[in-house]
Amino acid sequence: MADSVTAPGASRALVDNHGRRITYLRLAITDRCNLRCRYCMPEQGAEFVPHDEILTFEEMIRLLGILAPLGVNKVRVTGGEPFVRRGSVAFMGEIKKVPGVSRLYLTTNGVAVAEHLEALQAIGVDGLNLSLDTLDGQRFQYLCRRDLFSRVWDTFTRALARGIPVKVNAVVQEDTNDADILAMAGLADQYGVTVRFIEKMAFSGRDSGSGSEFGRLADRLFALFPRMVEVVDAGPATARLFYVPGRQGLIGLIEGYSRRFCAGCNKIRITPIGILKACLYDNGVLDLKAMLRGGADDVGIEAAIRAAIGRRFVDGMETESRVHRQIEPSMATIGG
Numbered sequence: 127m128a129d130s131v132t133a134p135g136a137s138r139a140l141v142d143n144h145g146r147r148i149t150y151l152r153l154a155i156t157d158r159c160n161l162r163c164r165y166c167m168p169e170q171g172a173e174f175v176p177h178d179e180i181l182t183f184e185e186m187i188r189l190l191g192i193l194a195p196l197g198v199n200k201v202r203v204t205g206g207e208p209f210v211r212r213g214s215v216a217f218m219g220e221i222k223k224v225p226g227v228s229r230l231y232l233t234t235n236g237v238a239v240a241e242h243l244e245a246l247q248a249i250g251v252d253g254l255n256l257s258l259d260t261l262d263g264q265r266f267q268y269l270c271r272r273d274l275f276s277r278v279w280d281t282f283t284r285a286l287a288r289g290i291p292v293k294v295n296a297v298v299q300e301d302t303n304d305a306d307i308l309a310m311a312g313l314a315d316q317y318g319v320t321v322r323f324i325e326k327m328a329f330s331g332r333d334s335g336s337g338s339e340f341g342r343l344a345d346r347l348f349a350l351f352p353r354m355v356e357v358v359d360a361g362p363a364t365a366r367l368f369y370v371p372g373r374q375g376l377i378g379l380i381e382g383y384s385r386r387f388c389a390g391c392n393k394i395r396i397t398p399i400g401i402l403k404a405c406l407y408d409n410g411v412l413d414l415k416a417m418l419r420g421g422a423d424d425v426g427i428e429a430a431i432r433a434a435i436g437r438r439f440v441d442g443m444e445t446e447s448r449v450h451r452q453i454e455p456s457m458a459t460i461g462g
């Protein structure tokens with residue numbers, strides 16, 4: 127069984143040129159979505175990749191079979207919206223069967239998930255990150271351009287009722303007011319969950335990132351919750367975590383714009399078209415699909431992955447200064 131596979135010895139582990147061990151893969155299985163969030167996709171004319179350019183599930187499982195023995199034991203399935211891809215739930219079950227993959231998480235907008243919760247629990251999904259920016263149905267419709275708040279809420283409450291761990295991700299935008307933030311933080315207190323506020327980042331389909339425009343999100347949260355205390359050892363996490371004395375749950379802060387999370391980065395990404403990304407801010411460092419479809423064997427693919435990870439930039443700032451990006455890609459093509 128997956129859990130009984132021992133961690134790779136030092137010689138097999140995937141370690142970057144800064145000594146950071148890679149144990150976490152974010153796997154974006156589609157670029158399509160059933161919402162059109164303003165910060166992620168244009169309202170109309172979103173261009174999606176033709177199906178035959180997207181990695182097949184078999185190709186993804188093969189890659190996992192190469193990565194897991196190197197110590198990549200945590201997988202997050204993301205997108206686009208993972209549940210719009212046909213067969214995605216069965217595929218999630220296959221991921222959990224890959225020897226060495228001990229933890230499987232999903233990042234989803236929750237629109238088409240409630241009906242799959244029983245199956246997800248049977249598969250052994252370890253948790254959901256649910257993207258939900260507001261508790262106000264009208265604002266949800268404005269932000270996501272679809273009137274589907276009730277379906278997301280259904281997923282949230284039914285997942286919790288089943289005992290599936292849920293974290294909520296809320297992107298904070300220029301027009302997110304304090305009442306929105308307080309309501310979302312109230313969710314943490316009421317349900318004992320972690321609500322993570324995300325700095326909005328730029329993408330080419332719309333305007334710039336939020337970090338510089340209306341003050342750092344961290345400052346806003348501290349102003350709203352002056353008694354907020356940082357959880358000291360949150361591990362190699364993307365989010366800084368805080369608790370407010372006397373309240374349940376945790377408040378998280380994902381500073382993608384300010385890039386505070388690079389030091390302990392243990393994460394790689396594979397995009398729907400099979401590009402390996404060593405950093406959120408790079409253009410991709412290896413075309414895995416070309417290798418898979420070009421007849422490369424597993425040894426060759428492993429060697430290419432090691433070489434790419436051995437040339438990793440120290441942080442997102444260095445990546446951006448060294449990598450020329452003509453456009454800021456949508457998170458839907460990366461997986462967040």
Ligand code: SAM
Binds near residue numbers: 159166233256326329
């Ligand atoms: N569709 C799924 C969802 O929304 O959870 C998974 C993919 S989505 C691209 C992954 C995460 O990226 C979501 O939490 C979303 O809020 C976040 N995201 C998308 N665009 C963003 C942006 N411009 N800035 C910051 N976060 C963004």
Ligand code: SF4
Binds near residue numbers: 160163166207235457
């Ligand atoms: Fe879809 Fe997620 Fe992007 Fe929203 S953030 S448009 S739900 S991929």
